[in-house]
Every structure is written in C-alpha cells, then in structure tokens.
Amino acid sequence: xxxxxxxxxxxxxxxxxxxxxxxxxxxAPVSDELRVRVQAALDELDxxxxxxxxxxxxxRTGMIALAVPELDVPYFAELVREVITAARAxxxxxxxxxxxxxxxxxxxxxxxxxxATMFDGLLLSPLAISADELRGRGNRVPVVLLGExxxxxxxxxxxxxxxxxxxxATEHLLALGRRRVAAIGDQPYATGETAQLRxxxxxxxxxxxxxxxxxxxxxxxxxxxRRLGAEAMERLLALPDPPDAVLCYNDLLALxxxxxxxxxxxxxxxxxxxxxxxxxxxxxxxxxxLTTVAPDKAEIARRAVGVLLxxxxxxxxxxxxxxxxxRLVVRESTAG
Amino acid sequence: xxxxxxxxxxxxxxxxxxxxxxxxxxxAPVSDELRVRVQAALDELDxxxxxxxxxxxxxRTGMIALAVPELDVPYFAELVREVITAARAxxxxxxxxxxxxxxxxxxxxxxxxxxATMFDGLLLSPLAISADELRGRGNRVPVVLLGExxxxxxxxxxxxxxxxxxxxATEHLLALGRRRVAAIGDQPYATGETAQLRxxxxxxxxxxxxxxxxxxxxxxxxxxxRRLGAEAMERLLALPDPPDAVLCYNDLLALxxxxxxxxxxxxxxxxxxxxxxxxxxxxxxxxxxLTTVAPDKAEIARRAVGVLLxxxxxxxxxxxxxxxxxRLVVRESTAG
DNA sequence: CATGATGTCTGCATCGTTGCAGAGCCCTCA
DNA sequence: TGAGGGCTCTGCAACGATGCAGACATCATG
Numbered sequence: 235x236x237x238x239x240x241x242x243x244x245x246x247x248x249x250x251x252x253x254x255x256x257x258x259x260x261x262a263p264v265s266d267e268l269r270v271r272v273q274a275a276l277d278e279l280d281x282x283x284x285x286x287x288x289x290x291x292x293x294r295t296g297m298i299a300l301a302v303p304e305l306d307v308p309y310f311a312e313l314v315r316e317v318i319t320a321a322r323a324x325x326x327x328x329x330x331x332x333x334x335x336x337x338x339x340x341x342x343x344x345x346x347x348x349x350a351t352m353f354d355g356l357l358l359s360p361l362a363i364s365a366d367e368l369r370g371r372g373n374r375v376p377v378v379l380l381g382e383x384x385x386x387x388x389x390x391x392x393x394x395x396x397x398x399x400x401x402x403a404t405e406h407l408l409a410l411g412r413r414r415v416a417a418i419g420d421q422p423y424a425t426g427e428t429a430q431l432r433x434x435x436x437x438x439x440x441x442x443x444x445x446x447x448x449x450x451x452x453x454x455x456x457x458x459x460r461r462l463g464a465e466a467m468e469r470l471l472a473l474p475d476p477p478d479a480v481l482c483y484n485d486l487l488a489l490x491x492x493x494x495x496x497x498x499x500x501x502x503x504x505x506x507x508x509x510x511x512x513x514x515x516x517x518x519x520x521x522x523x524l525t526t527v528a529p530d531k532a533e534i535a536r537r538a539v540g541v542l543l544x545x546x547x548x549x550x551x552x553x554x555x556x557x558x559x560x561r562l563v564v565r566e567s568t569a570g
Numbered sequence: 571x572x573x574x575x576x577x578x579x580x581x582x583x584x585x586x587x588x589x590x591x592x593x594x595x596x597x598a599p600v601s602d603e604l605r606v607r608v609q610a611a612l613d614e615l616d617x618x619x620x621x622x623x624x625x626x627x628x629x630r631t632g633m634i635a636l637a638v639p640e641l642d643v644p645y646f647a648e649l650v651r652e653v654i655t656a657a658r659a660x661x662x663x664x665x666x667x668x669x670x671x672x673x674x675x676x677x678x679x680x681x682x683x684x685x686a687t688m689f690d691g692l693l694l695s696p697l698a699i700s701a702d703e704l705r706g707r708g709n710r711v712p713v714v715l716l717g718e719x720x721x722x723x724x725x726x727x728x729x730x731x732x733x734x735x736x737x738x739a740t741e742h743l744l745a746l747g748r749r750r751v752a753a754i755g756d757q758p759y760a761t762g763e764t765a766q767l768r769x770x771x772x773x774x775x776x777x778x779x780x781x782x783x784x785x786x787x788x789x790x791x792x793x794x795x796r797r798l799g800a801e802a803m804e805r806l807l808a809l810p811d812p813p814d815a816v817l818c819y820n821d822l823l824a825l826x827x828x829x830x831x832x833x834x835x836x837x838x839x840x841x842x843x844x845x846x847x848x849x850x851x852x853x854x855x856x857x858x859x860l861t862t863v864a865p866d867k868a869e870i871a872r873r874a875v876g877v878l879l880x881x882x883x884x885x886x887x888x889x890x891x892x893x894x895x896x897r898l899v900v901r902e903s904t905a906g
Numbered sequence: 907c908a909t910g911a912t913g914t915c916t917g918c919a920t921c922g923t924t925g926c927a928g929a930g931c932c933c934t935c936a
Numbered sequence: 937t938g939a940g941g942g943c944t945c946t947g948c949a950a951c952g953a954t955g956c957a958g959a960c961a962t963c964a965t966g
Contacts, residue, residue, distance in 0.1 A: 237687075239921095249946090251922090251923085251946090252946060261924095262945090263943060263945090264944075264945085265943090265944065268944085268945085282710060283687065283922085284626075284921085285685055285688045286687065286921090287626050287921070287923040287924090288922080288924075289923090290622045290953090291923050291925085291950080291951050292923085292951085293951075295622065297685075304651070305648075305654070306648045306650075306851065308644065311641050311647035312641075315642045318641070318666070318668055327665060327667065327685055329663060329665045329666070330654070330665070331664075332654055349632070350618075351573075351619065351621045352621045352622060352631075374573050374618060460854075489852075493855045516852055519829045520856070575951095575952055575953085577952080586915065587953085588915075588954085589914085589916075591953070595954090598914085599913055600914075600915085601913090601915090604915085619952090619953075620951090620952050622953090624954075625921095626923090627954050628921085629921075
C-alpha cells in the first residue's frame with residue numbers, strides 16, 4: 235500500500251510536481267487558484283510526504299539516537315522521558331536503544347553496520363566502552379555522552395558533579411551525628427569512573443571533618459541494582475561493628491539496602507540512616523521515603539540535546555564538560 | 571562531513587558503482603581479485619552505507635515506532651525493554667515516543683505530518699484515542715495495539731485476559747477469608763476499558779461466591795499512579811467500615827496504597843491485604859513485597875512485534891485479539 | 907569452428923523529494 | 937512600443953543506493 239506521491243497529486247491537479255511540492259511546503263509564490271486546486275487534490279488522495287525521500291535529499295533525518303544501559307532502570311527511564319521531551323521541543327524524535335552495558339552493543343552503535351547513518355546524532359550513556367575506543371572510531375555523526383565516564387575533552391559530556399554530590403550526601407549523614415557511615419556501590423576498575431568519583435566525594439566529606447574511613451565499610455557492587463544493594467547491606471550488617479548510616483551510589487541500591495534492613499528488623503533511620511543518589515520517583519513512596527541527591531534530569535536532557543543539535547548544525551562549540559546542578563532532598567530515611 | 575559514497579569507493583578501486591554495491595552486500599559473483607581490491611578501497615575510505623538511500627530504494631526502513639503513555643511508568647519501561655529486544659531479534663530498531671495519554675499526541679502519530687512514513691509499522695498503547703477515530707484514519711503503515719482498549723476486530727490487539735486477571739486476584743483475597751475487598755482504579759468512562767474489564771473480573775469473583783459488592787469499596791482513579799493509589803486508600807480508610815483487603819488495578823496504585831497504609835499505622839497483610847497487577851520489579855523490593863498478577867511481558871512484546879512484522883511483510887493474518895498468559899505471584903502483602 | 911552456457915562486470919533507470927535555473931506572462935514606465 | 941522587472945510555474949538534475957538487462961570474456965561441447 236504505497237501511498238500517493240507528489241507525482242500522483244500533480245497529475246490529478248494538472249500541475250507540475252514542483253508546484254505541488256511548493257504547496258505542501260508553503261514555499262514560494264503560488265497563485266490562490268492553483269493553491270486551492272492542488273490542496274483539493276492533496277486532500278482527495280490523502281497525500282503524505284515520504285520522509286525518507288525528503289531526508290535523502292536534505293541529508294538529515296530529524297532523528298537522534300539515545301542509547302542507555304537499561305531502560306527499566308528507573309533513572310534511565312526518567313532520563314529517556316526528559317530527552318524525548320527535550321528533543322520534541324526542537325522537532326526531533328528519538329530512537330531509543332539499550333546496550334545492557336554490553337561492550338559489543340555499545341560498539342555496534344558506532345560500528346560500520348550500525349544504523350547510525352539514519353540518525354543526525356547520538357546520545358550515549360556508556361558503561362563498557364573505553365575512551366580510546368570511542369575516540370578511535372571515525373564517527374560520522376556527532377556524539378554527546380551522558381553521565382558515566384570521563385572523556386578528557388574529546389566529547390561533549392553532560393553530568394552532575396559526582397564528587398560534590400557524594401560529598402554533600404555524606405556530610406549530611408555526618409552532620410546528623412552518624413560516625414560509621416558506609417558506602418555501597420564503589421567500582422574500583424576501569425569503567426567504574428562515576429562510582430569512583432562518588433567514592434572520592436565520600437572520602438572528602440570524612441577528610442574535611444578529620445575523620446578516618448573504615449575501608450570495610452566501602453562495599454563495591456558490579457552494577458547498581460536493588461538486589462546488589464540488599465546483598466551489600468547484609469554483608470555490612472554482618473560486621474562486628476555495623477554502620478549507623480549508609481551512602482548508596484544510587485537509589486536502587488538504597489532501596490535494596492532498605493529492604494534488607496527492614497527484613498533484618500533494623501529501624502530506619504533510628505538504627506541506620508540511608509541516602510541514595512538519583513531521586514527516582516519510587517524513593518518518594520518507599521517506606522520510609524528515601525533521602526537522595528537529585529540531579530536536574532530535565533536540565534541534563536535539555537543541555538545534552540541542545541549541544542547535540544548545535545553539533546549537528548555545525549554550530550558546535552568545543553567539546554565541553556557540562557555540569558548540571560543537583561540538590562540534596564531530605565526525606566524520612568535520614569530525618570530521624 | 572558527509573561520508574564517502576559508493577561512487578567514491580568505485581572511483582578509487584577503479585570499478586563500477588554496481589560492483590562495489592555487490593561487494594558491500596555480498597551479492598552476486600565477484601571475482602576474488604576485484605573483491606579484494608574493492609574491500610581495500612572500502613576500508614581505506616571507511617565506507618558506511620547510507621541507509622536512508624537504501625531505504626528509499628527498498629521502501630522500508632527497518633524501524634518500527636512504539637508509543638506508550640509514559641516511559642517512566644515502570645510497567646511501560648519494562649515493556650519497552652522487551653519490545654526493543656524482540657524487535658532486535660528480527661533486525662529491527664525501535665523509535666520510542668510517549669503520548670502522556672494525550673489525545674493530540676496520539677493523533678499526531680497517525681496524522682498527516684507525523685513521521686509515520688519513516689516507520690514500517692506502529693505499536694501503539696492507546697489511552698485517549700477512540701476506536702472510531704483510529705479506524706477512520708487511513709493509516710499507511712500497519713498498526714498493532716497493546717494493552718489498553720478493545721477494538722472489535724479492526725486491529726491486531728495484544729493483551730492479557732483482564733477479566734480473568736482481576737477475578738483471580740480477587741479470588742485469592744477471598745480465599746484468604748477476607749470479606750471486605752476493595753478495588754482501586756476503576757475508570758467508568760469511554761477510554762477506561764481496561765479498568766472496566768478489571769472491575770468486571772472483581773465482581774465476577776464476588777458473584778461466584780454469592781457475595782455482594784459494597785460499591786463504596788470501588789474507588790475510581792483517573793490514572794494509575796502512586797499518589798492516586800495513596801489518596802484512594804486514605805479515602806477507604808476513612809470509611810466507617812474500612813476494607814480488609816484491596817485489589818489495585820496496577821502495581822503503582824498498590825505501592826501508593828501500601829504507603830498510605832503504613833503511614834496510617836495499618837499492618838500489611840494482617841490488617842489489610844494488598845494485590846496489584848503488572849508485576850513490576852519494584853514490587854519485589856517493597857516493604858512488604860507485593861502480591862501481583864504477572865503478565866508475560868516478554869511474550870506480549872514477542873507476539874506484538876511478530877504480528878506487526880507479519881503485517882509489514884504482507885503475510886498478515888486477519889486482525890486478531892491475541893491473549894497472552896498471566897499468573898498470580900503471591901508475596902508478602904497477602905501472605906499473612 | 908560455431909554454438910551456447912556460464913561467469914563477471916557495467917550502465918541505465920528508478921525510489922520520491924527538493925534545489926536550481928529559466929521560461930512565460932503581465933505589468934510598468936520611459 | 938519595447939525594455940525591464942515581478943510574479944508564477946516548470947523541467948531537469950541530484951541525493952545514494954539497488955533492480956534489471958545486457959555486454960563481454962571465457963569455456964565446454966558437438
């Protein structure tokens with residue numbers, strides 16, 4: 235069922251293809267008489283422009299690709315939503331892909347046979363791919379990185395100040411008088427740069443008060459999921475001298491940790507206070523509700539889309555680290 | 571930075587454009603000698619096929635569109651994930667859009683100026699648009715409907731058996747000995763058909779046991795969000811004779827309801843048992859964990875993508891109601 | 907040696923649209 | 937009257953790829 239083309243409409247209205255095109259696009263001077271006649275033909279045939287052809291001619295598609303590790307991780311779902319909204323404001327639509335944090339999938343996005351040529355630009359939230367490899371690939375389309383990873387100056391990169399975020403969250407716990415503050419989510423290996431930044435912030439907060447960090451309280455997790463947060467918490471509870479507060483490197487870890495605490499009969503925040511990072515909606519409705527560091531997700535999306543579109547339009551400033559604001563949201567899990 | 575084209579490669583390798591195309595696609599007989607020479611040229615220039623051009627020629631894009639009301643509603647996020655996975659298995663990618671359950675946005679997807687011509691098919695989870703309007707639009711591309719709404723035979727439609735799902739959940743509560751079972755989430759108006767089906771199931775369960783339904787226990791909500799679930803629960807608690815169990819029409823409502831119950835000092839499930847529908851991951855980690863009806867989301871995605879691709883390939887069977895299995899998952903919120 | 911079958915390779919047309927240059931036409935003004 | 941300028945409208949070429957038909961060379965066969 236291929237729809238009617240400009241040619242069909244032109245034949246019916248007895249005008250040139252070009253004139254129909256002009257009517258469709260509101261271009262150029264077209265006499266009222268013809269305009270009416272052509273419009274009638276358009277309506278009768280229910281003409282819809284073939285965007286593929288238009289794109290081929292114009293060299294752009296009006297689509298950007300957005301690749302995140304996991305769509306059903308609430309933080310990413312909320313981010314995707316904001317990106318779609320931001321892109322929409324500029325007349326762009328978004329092709330969403332998930333990489334599962336899988337190196338191969340991330341490579342595919344940039345590789346020879348990818349569908350990348352269908353998109354005017356790529357927003358990538360990388361987990362596995364290395365900076366060098368990213369740079370090495372002769373990308374045809376502009377790329378903007380989201381959140382994870384630091385890519386010293388080769389790419390535009392949008393994120394919050396992770397060191398400050400973790401530091402402020404930790405300071406909040408210390409200010410409550412807690413003295414054994416644990417950290418869940420460190421990733422002391424190549425691709426865990428975001429986690430490492432948060433660990434730095436966590437240590438800074440201690441250092442500023444002249445406090446030592448008990449390294450047994452820093453529990454690494456390979457990913458940021460509820461189950462891993464619960465397991466990490468169980469390990470912490472098994473210590474001879476368990477923590478009285480915990481900074482989780484994202485809200486899912488925190489929710490998992492709270493689940494483990496409740497199951498173990500610990501009271502939150504009385505026995506142990508919990509802080510997360512991300513401010514996912516779920517944290518407002520958990521029991522207890524979750525204190526967290528809220529990145530300005532809408533702003534992340536706006537900035538990322540904005541700089542990507544600038545690059546697409548050739549008005550690209552130098553690749554820059556774009557830092558988006560965040561703020562601490564105090565709820566029941568530390569409001570004891 | 572427009573990349574090299576077949577023409578550029580052909581010139582460099584001193585062969586015809588057509589031969590380069592053959593090498594790229596592995597088509598036709600090409601002598602080893604030429605193959606090697608062309609491949610070298612391809613590599614040197616780092617050629618990537620222009621998919622837009624290819625699509626124009628072939629009349630298909632390898633992309634489908636998926637429109638859901640809200641991406642950050644966990645059920646939809648999980649569904650989107652499965653759809654992307656299912657489409658990927660067939661070599662398709664997915665453009666995701668969110669309608670916010672807004673009539674205009676749903677219309678846009680089908681309307682004249684939509685980007686619909688860029689996609690080979692559309693998976694739509696409609697909230698606002700009416701059956702008549704959907705049918706009236708001369709759609710260029712195949713459409714498959716997900717979840718919401720019943721469209722008597724005009725479209726392929728994939729969903730669980732909502733009546734049975736609600737009935738089984740209610741029977742589970744009644745089997746526990748609960749006798750004042752409330753229902754949160756009815757939508758007694760045109761576009762709330764899924765909710766209405768669930769209400770039917772809820773009533774059937776009562777009828778089968780010869781029990782009457784106290785209509786004050788059936789609380790409508792315009793949407794399926796945590797906050798609305800909490801508010802509905804508060805209203806139920808204010809009744810002179812509050813319920814001892816509640817069926818929520820999705821898990822978000824249930825999580826909101828549980829939040830309200832906890833805040834009000836009620837014990838779950840001792841004072842009141844709670845059941846949801848959707849089986850979102852969050853329900854496994856809530857306190858208490860949530861009993862729910864689990865639709866087979868992966869199967870929904872597979873069936874929907876499967877029938878959509880069949881339609882795209884012209885091998886379209888008659889529009890059909892495709893019913894996907896579900897099962898009751900009992901967790902702490904009713905396991906008292 | 908003529909014939910035809912096979913195997914390689916090429917050029918032209920085409921997908922549906924838009925950019926560009928220019929063809930008519932009418933009007934104005936010297 | 938005729939040169940010049942606007943206004944409409946048209947046809948051709950092009951975007952980058954693939955389908956098709958056919959050209960050419962090679963080879964086996966009778």
